[in-house]
Amino acid sequence: MSIENRLPEAYLQRMRRELGGEADAYEASFCEKPFYGIRANTAKFRVEDMKRTFPGQLTPVPWAPEGCYYPAELRPARHPYYYAGLYYLQEPSAMSPGSVLPIVPGDRVLDLCGAPGGKATQLGMRLMGSGVLFANDISASRAQAMLKNIELAGIPNVYVTAETPEHLAENFPEYFDKILVDAPCSGEGMFRREPSMVKDWEAKGPAYYADIQQQILRTAVRMLRPGGMLLYSTCTFSTEEDEENVRKLLAQDPALSLVPIAPRPGFSDGKIPGTVKLWPHKIHGEGHFLSLFQKAGGSDSKEAAASKSAKCSASKPGRLPEEAAAFLARLPEKYRKLTFLQVKENIYLLPEDTALRPGLHYLRTGLFFGALKKEHFTPSQALALALSAEDFSGKVLYPLEDERVIRYLKGETIDTSGAEEDGPDGWNLICVDRYPLGWAKRSKHNLKNKYCPGWRWQ
Numbered sequence: 001m002s003i004e005n006r007l008p009e010a011y012l013q014r015m016r017r018e019l020g021g022e023a024d025a026y027e028a029s030f031c032e033k034p035f036y037g038i039r040a041n042t043a044k045f046r047v048e049d050m051k052r053t054f055p056g057q058l059t060p061v062p063w064a065p066e067g068c069y070y071p072a073e074l075r076p077a078r079h080p081y082y083y084a085g086l087y088y089l090q091e092p093s094a095m096s097p098g099s100v101l102p103i104v105p106g107d108r109v110l111d112l113c114g115a116p117g118g119k120a121t122q123l124g125m126r127l128m129g130s131g132v133l134f135a136n137d138i139s140a141s142r143a144q145a146m147l148k149n150i151e152l153a154g155i156p157n158v159y160v161t162a163e164t165p166e167h168l169a170e171n172f173p174e175y176f177d178k179i180l181v182d183a184p185c186s187g188e189g190m191f192r193r194e195p196s197m198v199k200d201w202e203a204k205g206p207a208y209y210a211d212i213q214q215q216i217l218r219t220a221v222r223m224l225r226p227g228g229m230l231l232y233s234t235c236t237f238s239t240e241e242d243e244e245n246v247r248k249l250l251a252q253d254p255a256l257s258l259v260p261i262a263p264r265p266g267f268s269d270g271k272i273p274g275t276v277k278l279w280p281h282k283i284h285g286e287g288h289f290l291s292l293f294q295k296a297g298g299s300d301s302k303e304a305a306a307s308k309s310a311k312c313s314a315s316k317p318g319r320l321p322e323e324a325a326a327f328l329a330r331l332p333e334k335y336r337k338l339t340f341l342q343v344k345e346n347i348y349l350l351p352e353d354t355a356l357r358p359g360l361h362y363l364r365t366g367l368f369f370g371a372l373k374k375e376h377f378t379p380s381q382a383l384a385l386a387l388s389a390e391d392f393s394g395k396v397l398y399p400l401e402d403e404r405v406i407r408y409l410k411g412e413t414i415d416t417s418g419a420e421e422d423g424p425d426g427w428n429l430i431c432v433d434r435y436p437l438g439w440a441k442r443s444k445h446n447l448k449n450k451y452c453p454g455w456r457w458q
């Protein structure tokens with residue numbers, strides 16, 4: 001199909017005007033096939049191990065140290081390591097915002113427009129279990145999809161909410177150290193990969209999104225602590241949505257300054273120095289825009305922000321029911337010292353920052369530890385993926401090539417009679433190599449499958 005038939009006339013005219021001598025290269029990029037990206041979950045799995053898993057098949061994404069390209073025929077989602085949450089499949093350019101925002105363990109991080117969670121899982125992994133990730137999306141159904149990705153990635157220190165930015169801001173004034181606003185946009189950078197975005201562009205256009213983005217950004221800034229940093233990204237090229245929004249935000253809030261993003265291979269300058277554009281005709285990836293801000297006044301420390309919000313923290317919990325307490329006693333100390341929250345039969349282990357606020361729509365409050373049914377405790381799928389094999393004494397380690405790995409992922413009961421891994425009855429963590437997949441309950445010579453039914457290998 002010709003480029004004129006694929007893209008709206010008004011869009012083509014604008015791009016030809018703006019890109020000048022590069023317009024032909026931009027249009028020619030629509031003949032290329034999309035690029036596929038895989039990002040190591042470095043909280044569990046090193047990039048070198050990922051490369052060894054797919055020998056000779058992965059090549060580095062130049063701007064994202066944890067990212068690689070893979071050939072379409074590889075199908076890494078049909079591999080048991082995918083079910084162990086060891087990597088995430090992500091469009092290569094979409095790896096840039098989560099890699100540029102300078103997250104350090106211990107940070108309070110907000111991903112305000114987070115679903116389906118590509119960047120949220122990246123931010124969460126960079127926290128390495130310390131600090132807290134708030135993963136939010138205005139849409140509850142999209143936030144639900146994000147929750148699954150976060151659980152699969154094994155991120156324990158997380159709150160997942162489905163909230164308006166305004167409602168969050170009322171509850172978390174100047175609370176976060178780092179905020180990502182990966183805003184809804186007109187999607188021009190995705191036209192090659194997702195032609196359906198073209199229809200949305202024709203129906204709404206950049207101006208519609210620019211207003212929403214400005215509103216989201218202003219609200220996000222209210223939640224940024226003095227000294228904190230905010231990354232604003234879109235997957236569009238329109239100046240109205242990108243640089244104009246940067247200018248408006250800087251003009252309306254004197255406390256904000258633009259932090260120049262350090263050059264990386266593949267990064268081109270935006271129209272404002274220090275901002276970044278990724279262009280599909282210059283890189284192997286789709287279009288993106290990035291800008292980084294800092295709020296003045298870093299003297300207001302994290303501790304001060306903590307005391308400001310301490311009055312809203314969770315109330316002191318009661319005692320854990322006996323079976324759940326016995327199970328918790330088998331976990332490492334870092335889990336045992338967490339505050340727990342029981343909501344009906346479900347028990348959650350709250351991040352050190354017990355940032356619960358009444359009236360917010362939480363889909364997840366911390367690590368889902370497990371459920372109690374008639375006093376009996378069942379550990380959760382999320383807990384299995386947050387643990388490492390060393391964290392739990394009762395476990396079965398199957399090598400990758402063992403056919404029982406796929407049988408376990410399909411939900412089958414595994415007969416262990418005569419097998420050397422027979423052990424005491426009770427809960428066992430089933431692992432592929434040394435990476436947890438889920439739970440099974442051993443009874444005599446059977447491992448009764450407790451793998452989450454919705455997650456099964458199809």
Ligand SMILES: C[S@@+](CC[C@H](N)C(=O)[O-])C[C@H]1O[C@@H](n2cnc3c(N)ncnc32)[C@H](O)[C@@H]1O
Pocket residue numbers: 094112113114115116117118119120136137138139142163164165182183184185212216
């Ligand atoms: C570009 S997508 C985010 C992609 C996501 N960051 C990722 O990497 O997977 C934008 C998201 O913003 C959400 N959204 C739209 N309007 C919003 C608003 N006013 N506040 C918060 N999120 C919003 C949409 O539901 C959508 O999931």
